[in-house]
Amino acid sequence: AQSVTQPDIHITVSEGASLELRCNYSYGATPYLFWYVQSPGQGLQLLLKYFSGDTLVQGIKGFEAEFKRSQSSFNLRKPSVHWSDAAEYFCAVGDQAGTALIFGKGTTLSVSS
């Protein structure tokens, strides 16, 4: 069955420290991979996406993610976290254009000063 696993439910990072959020997927076809961010009570904003090509993708707000097919992973990283990055982060997978996304359960990021 197709699935997305985000192993970390909650992560706390000091402001200015680096961040890595983990995502593993199980998908039969070539995956299309996404990271979304959700602030409390808000919709989802796309941070970045991977369809093909370079396995290191850059997104908005200084985020990047690396696709590793051998590990079925698509981890999100940021070199220096800001307090405004505190939010919930969702990894999602899809295949051909137009199909619905399958989301992980999310990782809540807290930023300490």
Add this chain to the structure above:
Amino acid sequence: EAEVAQSPRYKITEKSQAVAFWCDPISGHATLYWYRQILGQGPELLVQFQDESVVDDSQLPKDRFSAERLKGVDSTLKIQPAELGDSAMYLCASSLAGVSYEQYFGPGTRLTVT
């Protein structure tokens, strides 16, 4: 920048009442999705439209939920009767299927059933 619009943003209703949510996708987006997000979980698809046709409603509880997109533009999701377990965030998303796979999400409707 074009956005997906949803209304209402918040809805409180009593058990057994009817409730409806509205979504207006980004202009020109042929594909529209309704997702349900239970607190502490990721969104899960309820129904997907391609223009006015339903593409996937396999996870839609059809005994109480209905969805329509009559002219292939805006869409309405209805619950009748509402149950306590329906309390959740209802998210609408749209995309340019076949051109861009990116889904754009609206702000959501937070439903509380009492």
